[in-house]
Amino acid sequence: MRGRVATVLVHLARLGIALLSLLPLYWAVIISLRQSGQPPTTTLEWWPQSFHWDTYAEVFRTVPMARYARNSLFVVSLALPLTLLTASLAGFALTQLTTAWRQRLVTASVALLLVPGLAVWTFRFHILNLLGLVDTLWALIVPGLAGGSPLFVLLFYWAYWRVPHELYESARLDGADAWTVWRLVALPLARPTTIAAALLAFVLYWGDFTTPVLYIYSTKMYTLPIGLQLLRQMDETNLPLLMAAAVMMALPIVVFVVLVQVLFLRDRSLANMVDIE
Amino acid sequence: MVPEVGASPSSMAQPRGVKRRAAWVRDSYRRQNALFLAPYLLGTLVLVVVPALMTLAVSFTDYQGIQAPTWVGLDNFRRLTETPLVRFSLYNTLIFVVAAVPLRLLGSLGLALLLDGRRGGGLARAAAFLPTVLPETAYALVWLWILNPVSGPLNLMLGALGLPAPAWMAEAGTARLAIVLMALMQVGEGFVVLLVARQMVPAGVYEAAEVDGANRWQGFWHITLPLIMPWILLLLSRDLIVSVQNTFTPSFVLAYGGPYYSTTFLPLLIFELSFDFMDWGLASAVLVIVYAWILLLIWGARNLIEGLRRREVSDAR
Numbered sequence: 001m002r003g004r005v006a007t008v009l010v011h012l013a014r015l016g017i018a019l020l021s022l023l024p025l026y027w028a029v030i031i032s033l034r035q036s037g038q039p040p041t042t043t044l045e046w047w048p049q050s051f052h053w054d055t056y057a058e059v060f061r062t063v064p065m066a067r068y069a070r071n072s073l074f075v076v077s078l079a080l081p082l083t084l085l086t087a088s089l090a091g092f093a094l095t096q097l098t099t100a101w102r103q104r105l106v107t108a109s110v111a112l113l114l115v116p117g118l119a120v121w122t123f124r125f126h127i128l129n130l131l132g133l134v135d136t137l138w139a140l141i142v143p144g145l146a147g148g149s150p151l152f153v154l155l156f157y158w159a160y161w162r163v164p165h166e167l168y169e170s171a172r173l174d175g176a177d178a179w180t181v182w183r184l185v186a187l188p189l190a191r192p193t194t195i196a197a198a199l200l201a202f203v204l205y206w207g208d209f210t211t212p213v214l215y216i217y218s219t220k221m222y223t224l225p226i227g228l229q230l231l232r233q234m235d236e237t238n239l240p241l242l243m244a245a246a247v248m249m250a251l252p253i254v255v256f257v258v259l260v261q262v263l264f265l266r267d268r269s270l271a272n273m274v275d276i277e
Numbered sequence: 278m279v280p281e282v283g284a285s286p287s288s289m290a291q292p293r294g295v296k297r298r299a300a301w302v303r304d305s306y307r308r309q310n311a312l313f314l315a316p317y318l319l320g321t322l323v324l325v326v327v328p329a330l331m332t333l334a335v336s337f338t339d340y341q342g343i344q345a346p347t348w349v350g351l352d353n354f355r356r357l358t359e360t361p362l363v364r365f366s367l368y369n370t371l372i373f374v375v376a377a378v379p380l381r382l383l384g385s386l387g388l389a390l391l392l393d394g395r396r397g398g399g400l401a402r403a404a405a406f407l408p409t410v411l412p413e414t415a416y417a418l419v420w421l422w423i424l425n426p427v428s429g430p431l432n433l434m435l436g437a438l439g440l441p442a443p444a445w446m447a448e449a450g451t452a453r454l455a456i457v458l459m460a461l462m463q464v465g466e467g468f469v470v471l472l473v474a475r476q477m478v479p480a481g482v483y484e485a486a487e488v489d490g491a492n493r494w495q496g497f498w499h500i501t502l503p504l505i506m507p508w509i510l511l512l513l514s515r516d517l518i519v520s521v522q523n524t525f526t527p528s529f530v531l532a533y534g535g536p537y538y539s540t541t542f543l544p545l546l547i548f549e550l551s552f553d554f555m556d557w558g559l560a561s562a563v564l565v566i567v568y569a570w571i572l573l574l575i576w577g578a579r580n581l582i583e584g585l586r587r588r589e590v591s592d593a594r
Contacts, residue, residue, distance in 0.1 A: 013391055018404035021462065025411070027430050028419040040428040044437065086316040093313035096306075105314075111575050114515055115325065116522035118544045119567055122551040122560050123328035123335070146320020153317055175302075178309035199410075207412030209526045214552065225414040229530060232418060239422050246415035253410055261403045 025250060032056070032243035040239055055244045062234065062241065067220065068227035075140045075223060076205045082144035083152060083201045084194065090147050091156025092182045096168070106157065112150040121214055128215055139215040140208065140223070148204060152197050159193035160186050199260055203253060224249055329568070336561035346558070353562035363563060365538055366546040369453065370521055373542060377457045378516050385467030385512065390497070392468075393475050402472075409465025413523075416459070417530035421446075424455050424531075446532050449539035456540055459527050460520055467512045474508040475501060507582045514578035518571055543567065 031040060033048040036058040059065050094102055125134065133139045147153045163186060171181045187194070209225040216222065222230070228245050235241070336353055338346035357363050392402050408416065423431050424445040432442040443451040478501060486496050525544035528534055534541035534549075541549075543563070550560035 010391065014398055014401040017388065017391065018401040021404045021408055024408065024416075024419045024423055024462070027423060031422060040422075040425070042428050042433070044430055044433040086320075089313035090317035093310045096310050112321070112325070114518060114571055114575050114578070116518050116567075116571075118522050118525070118547055119564060119571065120325055120328035120332070121547060122557060122564065123331040124324055125551070126331065127323060127328055143320070143324065145316050146324055147317040150321070172306065178306050178313065182313070203410040203412075207410075207414070209412075209414045209529075213529070214548070225412060228414040228418060232421070232530065236421070239425075242418050243422060246418040249412050249415040253412065254407065257403055257407055257410065261399060 025247070025254075028243040028247055028250075031239050032247050034240040036241045036244075037238050038240060039237070052240070055240045056248065058241055059231070059245045059248065063227055063230055064219075065224075065227050065245070068222050068224045071137060071221060072206065072224040075137055076202065079141045079144035079148070079205045080198065080201050082141070083148035083205075084197060086145060087147035087152035087197060088156045088187065088190075088194065089182060090153045091158075092160050092186050093178075094153070094157045095160045095165075096178065106154070109150040109154050109157075113154070117210065121210075125215060134215050135217050135221060137216075137221060137223075140205070140211050143211075144205075148201050152201065155193055155197055156190065159190035163189050195260060199256055202256060206252065207249075332561045332564045333568070335557055336565045338558050340557040340561075342555045342557055349558065353558045354565075356559055357562050357566070360559070362538065362541070362549075363546065363559075366541045366543060369539065369541060370543045372453060373457060373460075373524060374517060374521060376453075377460045377520055378513070380457070380461055381464050381467065381516055381520060382509065382513060384461055385464045385471050386509070388464065388468040389471035389475055390501075393472055405468060406465040409463040413526035414530055416463075417527045420455070420459055420527070421531055447536060449537050452532060452536060452539050455531070456524055456527055456542075460523065463523070467516065470508055470512055471505060474505040478504050507585055510578055510581045510585070514574045517574055518567075 030045055030048050032055060033051050033053070034040075034055065035050065035052045036055045094105055097105070128134045128139050128142070131142075133142060143149075167185050167189075168181055171185050176184070207225060208223070209229070212221075212223050212226050216226070228242075228249060231245050232242060335346055337348060337350060339349045339352070340346035388405055392398050392405060423429050426432055426442065426444045426447060429445075432445075435442050443454075445455045446452045482500055482504075483496055486500055491499070521543055524540070524542040525548070528540040528542055528545055532540055534545045547560055547563055547567075550556050550563065
């Protein structure tokens with residue numbers, strides 16, 4: 001009996017956490033369905049009072065959001081595959097090194113996890129400037145060449161490290177080169193990790209506000225996050241319009257998370273994708 | 278195809294050529310491997326290591342971005358202590374870290390324990406993870422609405438419960454609190470890491486403890502917690518710096534560091550000094566302090582985790 005009560009309590013707590021986590025976004029959806037420019041009420045609303053879908057179209061008429069969306073898509077469509085390729089190859093190569101070098105590079109990568117981006121903001125500007133990349137979308141794409149973040153490289157490394165090494169060895173003895181071993185043996189066995197890394201890389205590039213703030217100046221190069229900030233600067237009080245823009249920007253991420261959960265994991269969790277078992 | 282050594286009489290007759298061919302294949306495998314690592318290592322060198330070394334060098338110079346840097350010794354570090362904006366932003370950052378990091382860690386641990394079910398709970402996990410991966414600007418805009426003092430849902434709810442309704446971003450003290458609150462809902466990363474760490478504890482350990490008559494709390498305190506401690510320490514070190522970095526977008530979008538500079542944390546300060554004031558020397562000096570802090574964290578995390586491992590080994594004996 002006591003056990004059953006505890007189980008019910010755990011389920012209620014889980015439900016509470018889920019609802020609390022979704023609440024901010026839900027509130028944003030409610031207000032986004034009001035008419036653009038309409039001031040909010042001073043009573044708490046739990047259900048949309050009206051369905052002004054036109055507010056969503058208004059976003060595109062207020063600022064050149066379509067251009068910003070195109071820029072964002074351009075960045076993501078190049079940076080995401082680049083990141084997966086470089087991080088996956090680097091993670092695989094780490095498993096093939098001699099023990100001494102492997103330990104050195106893995107330790108350095110873990111240490112790099114503790115170095116925040118802001119540590120190199122200032123002079124990355126000078127490097128990008130030297131390379132002629134400041135104020136171009138390439139400034140946002142170029143981190144993809146370096147695996148995006150040491151986190152991605154480590155995720156792939158941990159996944160490939162768990163694969164029994166005899167599999168790599170026997171492929172090598174059959175005459176496979178490193179590219180073939182990676183493509184035919186390693187990569188298919190680490191599919192959950194690749195999906196997890198794809199999700200995290202998408203989040204990284206799609207929502208990136210800092211990099212364009214630092215390195216992009218021309219309005220025609222703006223990406224969606226900057227567009228949202230621009231919209232806020234134009235009229236901070238037009239909450240329906242602002243929330244419509246925020247919801248549109250969040251939507252691909254929500255879809256991605258739900259898809260990954262439903263299609264690939266079912267009973268397993270996001271955590272299992274990056275499992276270090 | 279690699280000729281198998283000793284497979285045929287002809288290869289026996291040319292052991293030298295075969296060896297050379299095998300060595301060539303081995304070396305080409307290594308070369309390919311090096312090629313795979315090259316983008317990551319080279320990119321990290323160009324985008325992280327070189328800028329960090331430049332920062333270190335420029336921190337001892339006066340550099341406004343137009344003329345070549347001139348050597349000024351420790352002048353920038355003296356100016357650090359004299360510039361009110363720098364002092365105030367360091368103070369803000371300290372307050373944020375002290376308030377947010379322990380709560381974020383506790384939140385991650387609580388979520389990991391509560392949502393750790395081998396059966397079910399998958400959608401709750403996805404929901405709890407979501408605020409962390411939402412685009413930062415969109416998330417900040419949503420809070421602009423939630424924190425609205427008059428018509429925002431948070432204050433309306435507090436009012437309905439008969440609680441005081443703060444002015445949030447309009448007042449210095451509550452503005453910092455609001456940024457902490459936003460950070461508290463974004464613990465997805467720590468929660469996932471601890472969830473994985475928790476699942477790595479073999480189930481057999483608990484069964485053995487249950488046989489010995491341990492209850493759930495004892496199981497957590499004496500088994501789970503010690504076993505996932507290295508992960509908690511790694512998270513703690515990471516959060517002590519990364520959560521500071523993550524204040525950039527909320528403080529930028531919600532109030533641009535205001536009101537009265539109360540949400541000007543380190544990232545916004547560095548942004549202002551380098552890209553608004555063009556005072557690259559002073560900005561670099563601030564960054565050198567950040568580097569010292571990062572090195573301390575790396576060193577501390579390493580030692581603590583090593584210490585735990587050693588104790589575990591000696592306990593096992």
